[in-house]
Amino acid sequence: MKKRDIVIAGYAETKIDFKTGRSAYDLAGEVLEQMLVRTKLDKSAIDGLSVTLPLSEGSNPFFAAYMCEALGLTPSWLNLGALGGCSATSGVARAMAAIRDGMCETVLVLSADAPSSDWRSNYGAYRPEFQDPPGVQGPPATFGLLMSRYIHQYGLKPEALGKIAITQREHALLNDNAYPKFRKPLTMEEYLNSRVIADPLRLFDSVMFCDGANAVLVTSEKNAERLGLDKVVYPTSYAEITNYKGDDALADITESGFAKIGARVFEQAGLKPSDIRMFHPYDDFTIAVVMQLEDLGFCEKGKGCDFVLQTDLSFKGTLPLNTGGGQISAGQPGLASGGLNLVEAVRQMFGEAGARQVSDPRNALVTGIGVIPYGRNWSASCAMILEA
DSSP: OOOOEEEEEEEEEOOOOOOOOOOHHHHHHHHHHHHHHHHHHOGGGOOOEEEEEEGGTTOOTTTHHHHHHHHHHOOEEEEEOOGGGGGHHHHHHHHHHHTTTTHHHHHHHEEEOOOTTTTOOOOTTTIIIIOOOOOOSSHHHHHHHHHHHHHHHOOOOOHHHHHHHHHHHHTTOOOSSSSSSGOOOOOHHHHHHEEEETTTEEEBBBBOOOOOOEEEEEEEEEEEHHTOOOOOOOEEEEEEEEETTOOOOTTTOOOTTTTHHHHHHHHHHHHOOOOOOOOOOOOOHHHHHHHHHHHHHHSSSOOHHHHHHOOSSSSSSSBBTTTTTHHHHHOOOOGGGHHHHHHHHHHHHTTGGGGOOOSOOOOEEEEEEEOOOTSSSSSSSEEEEEEE
């Protein structure tokens, strides 16, 4: 049974830009200041912090504690999220549990990263020696393999992927925080003629690393009322899974963890896919959006392209898709990207999205993806339903 005792009562977000020369701490300070201005809270009211481990500070084992120092926070509960694009949404879920357990009252779920300015990540473990072959250029190459396998099994309609990229670009045009370079129209001809960067993956199928930060404020409904926070949304359902079929040497890499958690997240909320008003999926690559639509139950497996082509995904449509532009068209602020689509969903439900405002934003489905191994599907999948 879903619970409605915990709320998201605020959001904040910096502009997304490339090679800003700023640090994750600097960006986090900007987003905290914005949060305090928007909510009119004193900083001392924040007694919990969930922070995403960024690529730009990936080698720092004390990052969460250093972030407390940088922001001048003294939390009674501290969480470091290391699930990549799942870290922000999973941070909300963990904050909810901590509040219910009485460990804290008001939690800042913060993500800040600056990988285009300073990359300090070392994935390590066994991957360089036993898994990643020489010459693989990171996630685009692995998603190129995934796309090839998907084509082999189901076929793929490039126009559907193009529609995702173009729709999100149209949304980014209306988003003042989007990376300025992306704030110009994209045509289907430009998409189809864009260079292939990891066959068959095109340039506009992929994201671009940028710098940025975002945050949401999580507290109990009762405490939100006490603090005078009258705009709230309710996280009524959450599910996650990590290393889905990781022990299966011949697992179908076109099947993600969403195939496992999709039914669970809808059942908990008492909803079905057709009830969802807005979809804010993690969109590091366009094929990931198609696969999530399938695995979450919006359509049959292998029918994602048809669903995209038949559905109005614009902010005025039947299933608005990543109305802020998503990572593909607003820019990917490193591992802070997991909070990008979450913040946009909250903004929409607060009725504060301006020219791209969705009518009747009664609920939203937000997802996260984390960890991209070679020759496998992504490692972590999470999904959260927000309701008014």
